[in-house]
Amino acid sequence: MPATMVSHDKLTATEAARRIACGNLTSEALVEACLARIAAREPEICAFAALDPSVALQEARACDRGPRLGALHGVPFVAKDVLDTADLPTEYGSPIYSGHRPRADAACVARLRAAGAILLGKTITCEFAGFAPGPTRNPSNLAHTPGGSSSGSAAAVADFMVPVGLGTQTGGSILRPASYCGVIGYKPSFGIVSRAGLKLASDTLDTIGLLSRSIEDIALFADVLASREPVPLEPLAPRRIGLCRTFLWDEALPETRQAVETAAERLSEHVEIRDLVLPATLHDIVATRGTIDDYERARALAYEWHHHRDRLSPHMAATVERGLAIPHARYVDALRSAASARALLPSLFAGFDLVLTPCATGEAPRGLDSTGVSTFQGLWTLLHVPAIGLPTHRGPHGLPVAIQLVAPLYADTRLLRFARWVADRLEAR
């Protein structure tokens, strides 16, 4: 393989799409470079649940030969293995679905492919997008968890196996692994990316999103997913940023506190920053999210629980039991609390364009037995607002630490433009 090919795996999707469109790069060369990187690194990283190089290469060559399909023509991506695919197995991280081949691609996968993107493979998910980890390791340090449940997408993107991955977030399953692996994680506003073909965990919370090394790539793929016309990402300065340490600040490790404080300090040179204190009525939302997640997950897994209970992990079996024990009335109370919390947001956000808040509690913990805790991410997942994690800092072991930026509901495009502006300000130092 020529040396120039090897570097293609370092390309962003945006740059690769541009080069392919100009005829300066073939999709085949790009996919080969990604496959070469995977071949070299996968034994250590374990990011993939399913990979069929011949299918990916065949699609790449078809792209190279055929007419331009769309904004992602020839660009590879991966999909978390809770998303159905018709030509690759889809096992949801569970032995119950060993060898399962869905009849159709999930809508989000179909949409990316229709825009010309090449599905490179399926990435490891925690069992049913929960907390029971897969075998994936953190590319920054193999002894540390990559986070979860979008473990494989985070690790594959971080390790330059692929520029962009699809993930899902019910608690913190996109932004936490993104932070731990040092990539960007984006959870769109709830509801704007179709969940058809997603193995549901929690109907009220599940959100399909993206992981990438580049904000431009996130914006490009997000535009295609939301069927917006892709436009180049222009940085946008927020008028005022709310610094939201949240009522969970004590749970943040020093590196996360420092990341948020330092970022706020630097950004305050350019824009007004004010403390945003969440009202006491919101202090129960972590518990509320947990109730909804447990209850809905237990109901969504009714078939698996009644027919294959012995093939659930002890962790998932305990989660289902906990969920089944929640009375319907308490669940409905939680749904009401969540709706009330969301109703408070417009007034909370009235004075702010953007909120700066912790992402993960700290750098990736050592060990592969746990994927970390989701509180700081889950809070915003329950609130349905769009969130992006930027890996701007490092922790005491040199592992990545992200800050989280949150915008009002449906202000996804503005959030990504703000993120570009914020990243520029923080990188300039």
Add this chain to the structure above:
Amino acid sequence: MPATMVSHDKLTATEAARRIACGNLTSEALVEACLARIAAREPEICAFAALDPSVALQEARACDRGPRLGALHGVPFVAKDVLDTADLPTEYGSPIYSGHRPRADAACVARLRAAGAILLGKTITCEFAGFAPGPTRNPSNLAHTPGGSSSGSAAAVADFMVPVGLGTQTGGSILRPASYCGVIGYKPSFGIVSRAGLKLASDTLDTIGLLSRSIEDIALFADVLASREPVPLEPLAPRRIGLCRTFLWDEALPETRQAVETAAERLSEHVEIRDLVLPATLHDIVATRGTIDDYERARALAYEWHHHRDRLSPHMAATVERGLAIPHARYVDALRSAASARALLPSLFAGFDLVLTPCATGEAPRGLDSTGVSTFQGLWTLLHVPAIGLPTHRGPHGLPVAIQLVAPLYADTRLLRFARWVADRLEAR
């Protein structure tokens, strides 16, 4: 077959469950009676998309031999063919999914079966729960549409083939066919029945619900679906009923107007009834629902659109094209409008326990080419509130006409108790 068996198909699920629990009826006899009715009537009615008598009988015998599984022990039901089943084909009303066998039961199906219910078969759905009709005929008059998209469940229940059917409603797909066929249709509060294993049409609207000939049966199955402890249904008198003719009153045919007015008049002998006028800000919600439905349906069918476009019906292809033409910004505006409309409900409902409103525009239209219009049902689907249709009246051709009762969000149990009370008052005359 002994004559006594034949009458079992007329039993309600509640009565059948009671008799089975007492040892006065076997599940096998009940299922045989239902199968006999199906054998006699199915050639004319065409309610079933998939039926395997041997599997149903085998399960019934296993119930008769085995320990009591739950509140539905031995009671047969059917499921609309947009709900996945592991042991019966699931074709979503589309040739694209011909012979498709999902790996798992939809969560709602699994839950009912875990409580002892016997899945008798899969019922005809309009293509992907849309508007392109299947072959089902209205048991009240074979020349008339049964309505849709839960056509088969409505017809099977109306024709005494089975006591209870699962349906789904995105616009009016439970309450309209229920009204046309003369059975009770119940759409729960949005979100409380897990949609895992449902072929999604619209993430923001799709709601799994029930069709039955008995309010008690609806309550029994609803309790199991929502994992509430089933309790006997006690009638409850509302304190005050809102009579909501809606801004669509001109679209109601004389029989529907008369049904609503007559019901109001009779109920006013027992309870205070006041006009509930929807504010002008709500007048766009029918269009809002249509925008959300079209946009999300087009996105949910991304795989089918890109790979099997020629096997979509012209009607569905036109729906997808219409949906794809909706810009993302207009969709988001529709989501915002829907949320604002929902936010108005608590104040609207402040003075009322219950709302009485039209269900379908009139009796089932003649012909099988259209399943009717969904405006009066879709309005409340968008608002996410629980609704029940009671077939209390008859139209000019002697076909059933329902009234619709609507309660505040999550007041599902009260709604069913109110419905029992209302039905008692109307039947007493």
